[in-house]
Amino acid sequence: MSIYYKISEMIKENKKFAVATIIESKGSTPAHAGKMIINSDGSIIGTIGGGLAEKYVINESISAIKEDSSKIVEYTLNNAKEGGLDMLCGGDLKVFIEVNNIRPxxxxxxxxxxxxxxxxxxxxxxxxxxxxxxxxxxxxxxxxxxxxxxxxxxxxxxxxxxxxxxxxxxxxxxxxxxxxxxxxxxxxxxxxxxxxxxxxxxxxxxxxxxxxxxxxxxxxxxxxxxxxxxxxxxxxxxxxxxxxxxxxxxxxxxxxxxxxxxxx
Structure with a gap:
């Protein structure tokens, strides 16, 4: 089952969830393309490369679902840089988190x-x-x-x-x-x-x-x-x-x- 089919089914079922999509990557990153579904309990379908960056995106997605607000998040995957994640990849990752709200x-x-x-x-x-x-x-x-x-x-x-x-x-x-x-x-x-x-x-x-x-x-x-x-x-x-x-x-x-x- 493709992730796009699963998204379509979840929308039909009027479920609340978020979709995280890599929209830009520079340098060395776990993945240069990827999409995953995040449920409000933190369970996921798909991947954007795994590892610490994905964990951060999952947490941001849970917050976005609670706040009913889509967002873009950016990460530097280099612990040697100020504000960077504790990773050695060295690249930069930009992810769009889109919340699917429940219809009243x-x-x-x-x-x-x-x-x-x-x-x-x-x-x-x-x-x-x-x-x-x-x-x-x-x-x-x-x-x-x-x-x-x-x-x-x-x-x-x-x-x-x-x-x-x-x-x-x-x-x-x-x-x-x-x-x-x-x-x-x-x-x-x-x-x-x-x-x-x-x-x-x-x-x-x-x-x-x-x-x-x-x-x-x-x-x-x-x-x-x-x-x-x-x-x-x-x-x-x-x-x-x-x-x-x-x-x-x-x-x-x-x-x-x-x-x-x-x-x-």
């Missing part, structure tokens, strides 16, 4: 107009898309061609019980009549964001109902309801943009202020 997952519960509009924005924002809807005519590959997974069982409650989430999952609830049920099923699941569409009056009733049933206050306080940012939106497409904007604000730690008001 967006779960759309409900396949109606607003969530359909949201789905149109998802692909170029690099989210994996999952759609949950109890009507197959509103939840199929023709309607959601970019979806990674579709749950279109008539029993939506069952679908939500089977839904697997993590700390990088963003959830939008916009069903025709099952928002409260959906929120009950997913509120205790791990997630980065849960938003519920609806008027202030409607979402207040929903949140009060689940609070009466003993759902913890800290879980309820995490729910963004009504969903989205106030951009004066009216159409499904504009509402979708306001929702995606809120999700990106939370994902990226933004403030939602106009850029002219932001001082950096």
């Amino acid at each position: 997952t967006l779960v759309l519960i409900g396949g109606g107009h607003v969530n359909y509009a949201i789905s149109k924005l998802v692909d170029f924002l690099k989210f994996d898309l999952i759609v949950v809807e109890d009507r197959k005519e509103f939840c199929n590959k023709e309607r959601y061609p970019f979806a990674k997974k579709l749950y279109n069982d008539f029993d939506m409650e069952k679908s939500l019980k089977n839904l697997v989430t993590d700390s990088n999952t963003y959830i939008v609830i916009a069903t025709r009549d099952g928002d409260e049920m959906a929120l009950r099923e997913i509120i205790e699941k791990e997630s980065a964001y849960i938003g519920v569409i609806g008027s202030k009056r409607k979402v207040k009733v929903v949140l009060n109902n689940i609070a009466k049933d003993g759902v913890k206050k800290e879980l309820i306080d995490k729910v963004c309801a009504p969903i989205g940012l106030d951009i004066g939106s009216n159409s499904p497409e504009e509402i979708a943009i306001s929702i995606i904007s809120e999700i990106l604000m939370i994902k990226n730690g933004g403030s939602a202020r106009q850029m002219k008001e932001v001082k950096k």
Whole structure:
């Protein structure tokens, strides 16, 4: 199996890793060309020549993965030179460490107009898309061609019980009549964001109902309801943009202020 095939497979599996590639070498070095995959636990596939230089690159790659930041590192392989590694090769090595970040997952519960509009924005924002809807005519590959997974069982409650989430999952609830049920099923699941569409009056009733049933206050306080940012939106497409904007604000730690008001 070639290293390029392995990289492709790991990207498809949405794994976090780094690829270290020799981009320049001068003089005597363990290798003048090479590429290797580094996992967050330090395990590797491939090599850039082995030895102390490779060990340093592995450590730098682990740090890069933790920091979500690609970088270029340079080493002098000569212990007689200031800052050089304890090696006798004598050459210089430049390595590019590229981090493959895990794509976030967006779960759309409900396949109606607003969530359909949201789905149109998802692909170029690099989210994996999952759609949950109890009507197959509103939840199929023709309607959601970019979806990674579709749950279109008539029993939506069952679908939500089977839904697997993590700390990088963003959830939008916009069903025709099952928002409260959906929120009950997913509120205790791990997630980065849960938003519920609806008027202030409607979402207040929903949140009060689940609070009466003993759902913890800290879980309820995490729910963004009504969903989205106030951009004066009216159409499904504009509402979708306001929702995606809120999700990106939370994902990226933004403030939602106009850029002219932001001082950096």
